[in-house]
Amino acid sequence: MERIYLSPPDVGERERELLLDAFDSGWIAPLGPHVDEFEREFAARLGLSDAVALASGTAGLHLALLVLGIGPGDDVVLPSLTFAATANAVRYVGARPCFVDSTPVSWNIDPDLVAEELDERARSGRPARAVIAVDLYGQCANYDRLEALCAEHGIPLIADAAESLGATYRDKPAGSFGTVAVFSFNGNKIMTTSGGGMLVSNDSRLTARARHLATQAREPALHYEHRDVGYNYRLSNLLAALGRAQLESLDHKIARRRTIHERYREAFSDLDDVAFMPIDPNGTPNWWLTVLTIDEATGIRPDDLCRSLDAADIEARPAWKPMHLQPAFRDFPMRDGRIAEAVFRTGVCLPSGSNLTDSDQDRVIDVVRAALQAR
Ligand SMILES: *Cc1c(COP(=O)(O)O)cnc(C)c1O
Numbered sequence: 001m002e003r004i005y006l007s008p009p010d011v012g013e014r015e016r017e018l019l020l021d022a023f024d025s026g027w028i029a030p031l032g033p034h035v036d037e038f039e040r041e042f043a044a045r046l047g048l049s050d051a052v053a054l055a056s057g058t059a060g061l062h063l064a065l066l067v068l069g070i071g072p073g074d075d076v077v078l079p080s081l082t083f084a085a086t087a088n089a090v091r092y093v094g095a096r097p098c099f100v101d102s103t104p105v106s107w108n109i110d111p112d113l114v115a116e117e118l119d120e121r122a123r124s125g126r127p128a129r130a131v132i133a134v135d136l137y138g139q140c141a142n143y144d145r146l147e148a149l150c151a152e153h154g155i156p157l158i159a160d161a162a163e164s165l166g167a168t169y170r171d172k173p174a175g176s177f178g179t180v181a182v183f184s185f186n187g188n189k190i191m192t193t194s195g196g197g198m199l200v201s202n203d204s205r206l207t208a209r210a211r212h213l214a215t216q217a218r219e220p221a222l223h224y225e226h227r228d229v230g231y232n233y234r235l236s237n238l239l240a241a242l243g244r245a246q247l248e249s250l251d252h253k254i255a256r257r258r259t260i261h262e263r264y265r266e267a268f269s270d271l272d273d274v275a276f277m278p279i280d281p282n283g284t285p286n287w288w289l290t291v292l293t294i295d296e297a298t299g300i301r302p303d304d305l306c307r308s309l310d311a312a313d314i315e316a317r318p319a320w321k322p323m324h325l326q327p328a329f330r331d332f333p334m335r336d337g338r339i340a341e342a343v344f345r346t347g348v349c350l351p352s353g354s355n356l357t358d359s360d361q362d363r364v365i366d367v368v369r370a371a372l373q374a375r
Contacts, residue, residue: 011192034238097329146177
């Protein structure tokens with residue numbers, strides 16, 4: 001029996017075909033025709049005017065903060081319950097992360113707490129300069145409220161949509177909310193370029209600026225002229241070819257992950273100690289990862305279940321450890337934290353890859369059931 005992974009790349013003949021096309025065309029370079037086409041197809045799919053293909057989602061978050069002028073000493077409001085990359089980017093520009101707890105409605109940043117945070121900071125004479133929302137595990141944050149709050153305070157909203165490509169909120173696609181949004185094509189995401197990312201916006205001045213900074217800030221002069229400090233953040237033509245093939249089958253991948261999610265729900269429906277990440281009825285996730293929670297009264301912690309699964313050669317992971325509990329970010333402000341901490345104490349991400357077979361999923365289900373019934 002082969003090891004079952006959490007969310008491995010799902011690639012096939014079409015990926016091979018386009019990758020070889022890029023190879024044979026001689027564009028073994030950062031940039032090239034596949035990058036241009038990938039950006040065009042990606043923006044079109046989201047109904048946005050522009051997309052900038054990048055080396056990673058983290059680079060996208062860094063650039064988003066830079067093009068919005070966020071810098072040293074600025075306060076940026078973001079959820080504590082996220083992957084470290086969101087908070088790291090805030091530190092790259094020298095800004096201060098101000099962490100906020102999640103809502104039990106979706107585990108995303110709680111708009112009521114964001115309202116409190118923005119009001120208090122404004123009253124204190126040190127207003128927040130931006131908000132970053134994260135679409136956790138493929139489910140959109142409450143953009144109705146977050147867009148209104150940011151407009152009220154006159155600050156930009158960045159959407160970290162690294163995990164949510166293909167999800168919707170009130171029938172609008174993830175990535176179409178806020179001032180700038182960022183996607184990731186890391187190997188474990190719903191589609192992958194092995195490593196890569198995309199920055200999107202409807203503000204062409206912002207995307208042009210991001211493209212410029214991502215290309216070493218080279219001015220259009222024959223000699224090498226630089227007015228700004230730049231970065232080497234662009235996606236290679238080879239990887240963009242992979243991305244184009246992956247985008248073609250995105251809807252299939254979403255449908256497959258949804259089926260996997262529904263099969264888990266069905267399989268554990270008789271277990272009173274098990275629940276799932278709550279789904280906000282205003283949106284439809286892309287079902288990137290199925291996250292279940294184990295009632296604390298069972299005494300079974302996420303690490304225990306992950307170890308039982310690992311012993312059966314199955315990869316599972318606890319939910320993200322909140323940033324305010326991380327040594328790297330412990331000294332920054334945190335508003336509440338009870339929901340994020342409860343998710344961390346109870347949540348387990350189960351294998352959810354779009355290439356997971358039914359029989360492999362049955363193996364996962366059997367081990368989870370045995371672990372929960374053995375206590
Ligand atoms: C994966 C991820 C990122 C980082 O993307 P990379 O492409 O790996 O740099 C950022 N934020 C969240 C929420 C993520 O899950």
